[in-house]
Amino acid sequence: MTDPQEAIDATAAARATERDPRIEERTAGEVQEGIPFIGAGPGDPGLLTVTGRRLVEAADLVVHAGSLVNSDLLEAYCADAEQVSSVGRDLEELVPLMRDTYEAGRTVARLHSGDPAIYGAAVEQMDALEHEGVPTYLVPGVTSAFAASATLRTQLTLNGVANHVAFTRPQGKTLDPDDDHVGAFVGMGDVTTCLYLGTHAVGETMDRLLADGHDPETPVAVVYHASWPDEDVVEGTIETIGERLETAGYRASAMVVIGDAARKAGYERSYLYGDWANRGPDEGEADD
Structure with missing residues (x-):
């Protein structure tokens, strides 16, 4: 495989001149082609999103964030999948594992704790996979x-x-x-x-x-x-x-x-449910 840093640099260079067309074609929460990077939520299995649960339940391989993901969640939703912890594994090991599994026709899900957009180090994995020809996308989660x-x-x-x-x-x-x-x-x-x-x-x-x-x-x-x-x-x-x-x-x-x-001390009542919410249209126009 390409060196992960080279893949990251190449992707960054492409972004400087081209916009990923999927930005306009796809929306958050939509199941897409490729490997989803899923926010597992803060811990309680019930705080995994509906889409996240659907994806991990259908996966043949779930690469997860080790003890940061509640084992109860893995047992409840990923019991039928091969489970691999990412702890102690670098990009040089994780990227080929996910790429080869995906290219073999098996379904892969990458499970991050919380929301992968917050201190998740997800994009570097996604860029490396995309450089190898494997599409990826993000599925939001509940951050801690x-x-x-x-x-x-x-x-x-x-x-x-x-x-x-x-x-x-x-x-x-x-x-x-x-x-x-x-x-x-x-x-x-x-x-x-x-x-x-x-x-x-x-x-x-x-x-x-x-x-x-x-x-x-x-x-x-x-x-x-x-x-x-x-x-x-x-x-x-x-x-x-x-x-x-x-x-x-x-x-x-x-x-x-x-x-x-x-x-929760010293706050004021908001305008949302007070007189402001009941103002007439003329009042709103007068404020503009």
């Missing part, structure tokens, strides 16, 4: 931030509290300090900051926020294994959450939600 929001019984956006949502990650082995923007998002005040891939670094991240002068009383909620049977919630503030999480012993697989929306 949304499951955490449901667990916390709140919204990530709340009128008068949070007008924006940031999906981000903290600095570490794979992210340089200059690319860590957690402090900037928290500093905006009306942003709910959802921290992915950072459970192990919560204490360090909060220490940096405190050193930068952020309000130590800013609410923080950490939802471990959102929607899994062993789900747990640790609540606190920028000042206290690091110690509380360390006591709980969680170092991975948690969503960190920073901001007032995490505590």
Whole structure:
């Protein structure tokens, strides 16, 4: 096979001059020709989409994200398929496996945790497969931030509290300090900051926020294994959450939600179900 990086570079070069015609021909959720890259959701098998379930149930081979995908989901919907974990396997192994299986006439499904569009590393696999002549497409899933929001019984956006949502990650082995923007998002005040891939670094991240002068009383909620049977919630503030999480012993697989929306406090009634919703057409035109 072509070197995966060469395939990625070639695809990027083509995109600079040509638009993929499938963008106009196909819609999200539509079953298409090729290998689907499916969002398995945050954990609970019931949060796999209807289309996702249909595709994995029909698959001969399911390549999945190891322990990040609930084994109950694999047992419920993929029992008749060959199951291969992608953990510890690089593109040089995964791409030929999926390509050869597909070209042999067998049905392949690639199962990512959450939604593959959020820290999923799906596109590099898709580009490598497409370069090998194997079509691919994305099937959206429920990302862990949304499951955490449901667990916390709140919204990530709340009128008068949070007008924006940031999906981000903290600095570490794979992210340089200059690319860590957690402090900037928290500093905006009306942003709910959802921290992915950072459970192990919560204490360090909060220490940096405190050193930068952020309000130590800013609410923080950490939802471990959102929607899994062993789900747990640790609540606190920028000042206290690091110690509380360390006591709980969680170092991975948690969503960190920073901001007032995490505590559902101080929001205002929206205009949607008030007088604004009942205004007449003349009033609406007058506002334009």
